[in-house]
Amino acid sequence: EAAVTQSPRNKVTVTGGNVTLSCRQTNSHNYMYWYRQDTGHGLRLIHYSYGAGNLQIGDVPDGYKATRTTQEDFFLLLELASPSQTSLYFCASSRLGGRDEQYFGPGTRLTVL
Amino acid sequence: AQKVTQTQTSISVVEKTTVTMDCVYETRDSSYFLFWYKQTASGEIVFLIRQDSYKKENATVGHYSLNFQKPKSSIGLIITATQIEDSAVYFCAMRVYNYAQGLTFGLGTRVSVFP
Numbered sequence A: 001e002a003a004v005t006q007s008p009r010n011k012v013t014v015t016g017g018n019v020t021l022s023c024r025q026t027n028s029h030n031y032m033y034w035y036r037q038d039t040g041h042g043l044r045l046i047h048y049s050y051g052a053g054n055l056q057i058g059d060v061p062d063g064y065k066a067t068r069t070t071q072e073d074f075f076l077l078l079e080l081a082s083p084s085q086t087s088l089y090f091c092a093s094s095r096l097g098g099r100d101e102q103y104f105g106p107g108t109r110l111t112v113l
Numbered sequence B: 001a002q003k004v005t006q007t008q009t010s011i012s013v014v015e016k017t018t019v020t021m022d023c024v025y026e027t028r029d030s031s032y033f034l035f036w037y038k039q040t041a042s043g044e045i046v047f048l049i050r051q052d053s054y055k056k057e058n059a060t061v062g063h064y065s066l067n068f069q070k071p072k073s074s075i076g077l078i079i080t081a082t083q084i085e086d087s088a089v090y091f092c093a094m095r096v097y098n099y100a101q102g103l104t105f106g107l108g109t110r111v112s113v114f115p
Helices: none
Strands: A004-007 A010-013 A019-025 A031-038 A042-049 A065-068 A073-078 A087-094 A108-112 B003-005 B010-014 B019-021 B024-026 B032-039 B045-052 B064-069 B074-079 B088-096 B109-114
Touching: A004 A087, A010 A019, A019 A031, A019 A087, A019 A108, A031 A073, A042 A065, A042 A073, A042 B088, A073 A087, B003 B088, B010 B019, B019 B109, B024 B074, B032 B064, B032 B074, B045 B064, B045 B074, B074 B088
Parallel strands: A010 A108, B010 B109
Antiparallel strands: A004 A019, A019 A073, A031 A042, A031 A087, A065 A073, A087 A108, B003 B024, B019 B074, B032 B045, B032 B088, B064 B074, B088 B109
């Protein structure tokens, strides 16, 4: 079974702060995704990637950058954090797109004060 | 753009009975994939079952099965012989065939299983 890990698990920062969320998957999956989960909005796609160096824009990309440095590692960057980015962030991976299921990490709870 | 709607916000059932939850979706694409995920109280999100739009037979995995009604754009999840540990939030999601995108999720249905 795919293993997806995220760090940190909890993060508190202040408005305007710089935050990097990390995700690593160890099953050689090609696709990786960043989602945010908010009450009333469910899970929404921020960015995704289908290989090292590749980046695709998701549905709610504003205020976020991402970088896929290797097949295993995908980072989400908040360069000027705002309170509206307080959320639960999930990373996921899948072997391919299409019908392949996604495997989710445990989530990172981010609070922007 | 795709849209997924789960109208039931919460359902309570007695252990060992069957629970059914609804999901309707919108897409202009003729080929797509529908998924159900479960989020436990600890926050873990786990894949449960998938339905390919081009398959007429309903998918079944363990005590999970689907009621796929393509003309109604509906994909219901059925859990038989429920157990206490089935208490969770269940999400319906979709991805269209030619779109290497992430998933579009519904808002989820919270299921509580009582003894």
